[in-house]
Amino acid sequence: MVKIIQYIDNNLDTELSLERVSEIAAYSPFHFHRIFKLIVGETLQNYIFRKRIEKSAFYLSLRKNLSVKDIYLNLGFSSHSDFNKVFKKYYGKSPSEFRKLSPEKFHTISQIHRKNGQVDTVFDQYICNIENLLNWTTMNLKIKVMQLQEMNLAAVMSLGIANVESSFNVLIDWAKKKQLFPRENLKMISVYHDSFKVTAADKVRIHACMLLDEKLEKQEGEVFPETVEAGKFIIGSGEVTLADFEQSWVSLFLWMKENGYSTRKAFPFEIYHSNFKEHPEGKVLVDFCIPIN
Structure with a gap:
């Protein structure tokens, strides 16, 4: 599948x-x-x-x-x-109207089913203006642009944000049998194959991944090989709560535009360097990575 x-x-x-x-x-x-x-x-x-x-x-x-x-x-x-x-019918706006929307002004698109069965599209205004958002970025994320080497991953697919944790559990169980978990400097990664701007949260496809030293040659049960190709990335690093993830992504894409970069045909991802469950304030040290030209 x-x-x-x-x-x-x-x-x-x-x-x-x-x-x-x-x-x-x-x-x-x-x-x-x-x-x-x-x-x-x-x-x-x-x-x-x-x-x-x-x-x-x-x-x-x-x-x-x-x-x-x-x-x-x-x-x-x-x-x-x-x-x-x-x-x-799907988004409540014509393509030309949709194109005029500023990607910085709106961050989510959700569908509300009215009692009469019609689907209306609601654009939730972002919690702060662009200037405050850039200030938040400066205070909370250390941003750099750099080349990353190719990364070989073991992945489990998740359909919907609510199923990501169970996908990671499947991946960890597989890794334990392979004696790949736990180990020093282990990196867990989420690769986003859909955008929350245009896909509902319960349908977003996310791959729960683990960085491997060697390439996984074939699929093993629910675990399959995935590769992040080498290239240039904008990387925003910070220690944030899960509630800050959306704001981190929006601010990083805004920083990208303000600094004249553009995305290339590849998927953004997160690299986790700690476990939020082990932090007293529920924070995790994470790199937010955007592939750019």
Whole structure:
């Protein structure tokens, strides 16, 4: 299922019929449909539709060089009117209205189901203005731009923020059997394959990971190999509470824009250097890492 989800995310611009995807998964369409819905919590076509809409929102927000037409054609929509209709139904704003929104002004997009069944989109205003946010960054994060070497990881997929801890528990149980846990200088990592700006928290895909000395050659149960490619990163380091994570990410992306950097096609991640459960104030020493060009 991990491989199938990765395949879908990498091929949103192609035809992704049930027959095609189930063939890749080596299941009959009937059985694959049932298994996918059981594991992911939605049908294959609903998942593909949601990912295409969310990817379009991501491009509208951060890839200003792409035209609206480029975006909807690359994601399989046949016309501007069709794209405009489904996007507005999902986010409550047209693509052009959505593109005008400042990414610093709003931090989350949530859907509220009214009693009449309609879905309304609410943009929660950030808790402070940009100046205060940058001041918070200066006070709480040490920021640097540097090259990181390739990292070989063992990973367990989590669908939804609430399931991350259980994914880490699966990973740790696997590592104990391999005598990889505990060990000195162990690094646990969360890799974000979706953005909270466009994906609901219960559907965000996060990989709970452990840094390995040697590459994991094949999948072992729920644990699969993942690689963070070498490259340039903005790294914001600080000792913060879990409640500060969202503010840390927003402020770091704001710092990136203010300093003229742009993201590259790779996933942001967190590296944990301590355990918040062992800190009297529930704080954790963490690096927030953004891949940049």
